[in-house]
Amino acid sequence: MNIVILAAGQGTRMRSDVPKVLHRIGGKPLLQHVYETAAGLAPQTLAIVYGHGGRQVRNRFPDWPVSWVEQAQQLGTGHAVQQALPxxxxGMVLILYGDVPLLRKETLQRLLKSAGGSKVALLxxxxxxxxxxxxIVRDSRGSIQRIVEEKDASPVEKAxxxxxxxxxxxxxxWLRSWLDRLDNANAQG
Structure with a gap:
């Protein structure tokens, strides 16, 4: 099992020069909480994709046994994941965010079990x-059909x-196949 932690975002809403993932909660940087939870799952590969403030982020955690992957251009989430593909x-990859510190190991284990090694599971x-x-738009059987971003959502979807x-x-x-076809054809661009 692989884990990719996305930690490249600028965090512009935080209005700080400190990279978003280095802001502290509970006495630790956000990214440290996520890393500790991820490492507890014993992945074969653990990659952290960094971008904004990358040198600060890498220097803060020099001893972590991870693969650091730079997203030189901030071209979105899909592009960030693409950087780690090589x-x-x-097998399976679990995609996490470096600014979501309160996830429990048990939650992620249930998500992986739900995927069962051959399906997609979304939290x-x-x-x-x-x-x-x-x-999250579901069909009559409860299966996820698509994800519609706020700016693209109809009034029914916004409800x-x-x-x-x-x-x-x-x-x-599956991820390799999907990311090859990725575009930015939505209202956000």
Whole structure:
């Protein structure tokens, strides 16, 4: 099993020169919480994709046994994952975010079990106010059909309270295929 932690974002809403993943909560940088949870899953490959403030991020954790992958241009989440693809072994990959520190190991184990080694499993959440998040559109059987970003959502889709966290378990082979076809054909660009 592979794990990719995305830690390249600027965190512009934080209005700080400190890289977002280095902000502290509970006495530790956000990224450290995520790393410790990820390492507890004993992945074969653990890669951290960094970008904004990369030197600061890498220098803060020089002894971590991870593969550091630079996202030189900030071209979005899919592009960040693409940067780590050459390091990934066949099998499953768990995609995490360096600024989501409160995930429990047990939650991620359940997500991996749900994927079963050959399916995609998304971690979703139901929010009272889902404004600003991508909505999870399901069919009549409860299967996820698509994720619709807020800016692209119809009024019916905006009424959906289940949202995408971005955290997923997916077969590496599927990810390679999907990322080759990735574009930015949405309202966000």
């Amino acid at each position: 390091l990934l072994r066949e 979703t959440v139901k929010l009272e106010d889902p404004t600003g998040y991508g909505r 959906i309270h289940e949202v995408n966290t971005g955290i997923m378990a997916v077969p590496v082979s």
